Amino acid sequence: MSDGVASRMTAANVLEDVLHHGRSLKAALGSALPTLPDPRDRALVEAIAMTALRQRVRYNAALDAWMARPLGQRDGNLRSMLLVGLAQLEMGLPAHAALAATVDAARALGRAHQAGMVNALLRRATREALPPAAPEAAWPTWLAQQIRSDWPQQADAIFAASAEMPPLWLRVNRRWIVRDDYWNLLREAGIEATDAPYLADALRLHAAVPVQQLPGFDAGLVSVQDAAAQAIADALTPAAGSRVLDACAAPGGKAAHLAERDASLRITALDVDARRMRRMQDSFTRLRLGIEVRVGDATSPAAWWDGTPFDAILIDAPCSASGIVRRQPDVLLHRREADVVALACIQAQLLDALWPLLAPGGTLVYATCSIVRAENSAQIEAFLARTADAALAPLAAHFGHDTGFGHQRLPGEDGMDGFFCARLRKR
Structure with a gap:
């Protein structure tokens, strides 16, 4: 099997896992990419999968319009392969090579009797524009309605930006x-x-x-991190020598950024998942940073805290990830309305559990990659109402829209991801 066919089959299998088996894109790619020895093939598979998931509504509309009979329930892998083919064409890959490799991959999937149909559909896509589809159509109804309620003036721009390929x-x-x-x-x-x-x-x-x-890169000179996430270090700005807790640290980018900026900081990177912590430690080793890595549940400090207050705490809270849909398009497939309710409860628990660990005069930054107000400004408003010694500290305008209880950057603004940030001081 040629490398081109193998990479298309791998991309189709990733889509099949995500679209029809409920697997996360990160997990599907994590197990599939190591099977490809060439890093260029791995990069291609990831790009194809991302493009196909972002544009799946448009692609499915075209296929449904162009096919005489709709694909059946047993044709999931064939539909995934067709999405792979359409994604390649939209990515600007040479049409002849993309078509040939995709048709051969369909044969390798056991679809030789439908290879002619695959070829015809993809050739049609080279001649005709795909039917348009509103970016909002990819969003679950409940979440689209929530975005329109929270951001009525910006909603259309949010949906459009979330369907685009993000910069690196x-x-x-x-x-x-x-x-x-x-x-x-x-x-x-x-x-x-x-x-x-x-x-x-x-x-x-x-x-x-x-x-x-x-x-x-291997020597630790640089890392990949969206600019909105990089801004968090400026929001926290711990003084030299401060004791700092990154409470939900994985994958470790924000803790690493703080350590890169000031070698005198005493940083503890905490996360509940031991596997993620091991990967985070590998990243710190590549960057040559001495950060204490600890496994523990941030909502239960008694199990891991030594009783010495922290001068600064970062809570990059688990959230709906609604601000990074362009980077994690499978969020729109897997997120449920009940998830936001459950996540909001966890976020409140994190704030309440970690605030006592902060020294008087200390700074706590609460951040999410969500654009849902219930997870962000409403969360901070409620925390301030029940916490007498907490006060909101101002942030510069470049942190995004001032909500009154923190700043919200929306997807695509200044080329960045959607991100919320609030800075609190302890009286």
Whole structure:
């Protein structure tokens, strides 16, 4: 089997797992990509899967309109393969190669008798524009209605931005190199980038590349992290020598950013999942950072806290991920309305459990990658109402829309992900 056929089959299998077996995209890619030895094939499979999931409503509408008979329940893997083919064409891959590899992959899936149909449908897609579909159509009704209720003026822009391919943002490790010097390394490697004027360590690539092609990646000079997430370090701004807790730390990007900025910080990175903690430790090792890694439940500090207050606490709370749909398009397939209610309860528990661990005069930053007010501004408003020694501290305008109880950046604004951030001081 050629590498081209293998990569298309892998992409179709990933889509099948996500669309028809309820598996998360991250988990499906995590088990599928290591089977491909060439990093270029792995990057291609990930790009195809992302594109197909973002545009699945449009693609399915085209297939349903163009086929004389709809595909049956047993044709899930064939539909997934057709989505793979349409995604490649939209990504701008050479049509002849994309069609040939996809048709051969359909045969390899045991669909030789339908290979002609696959070829005909994909050839039609090279000649005709796909029927348009409103980006909102990809969202579950309850969540689309919630977004329109929370952000009536911005809802259309949110849905449109969430269907687009996000840019690749880099975080330069200032412990080892300043941003301008790393920018020069990128230019020497033929990689174009743009800075973010109010984020000292951020660079936005004009075109995404595999991390293996980034100069000094293995040596820890740079990491991939969206600019909105990088802004959290500026919100916390712990003083030199501070004791800092990153309470829901995995995958570790924010703790690493804090350590890169100030070697004197005493940072504890906490997470409840031991497997994620091991991966996080590997990342800290690559970046050459000495961060204490601890497994524990942030809602139950008695099991792991030593009684010494923290000067600064970051709660990057579990949430609906509604602000990063363009990066995790399977969120729209798997999220349920009851999930938001359950997550809001966990978020309140985290705030209440961790606030006593903060020293007087200390700073707590609450952040999510959600754009749902119940998880964000409403959460902070309720916490302040029940917590006498908590006060909201101002943030600069570049953190996003001022909600009155924290700042909300919406998807696509300044090229960034949707992200909420509130800064609290302890009296």
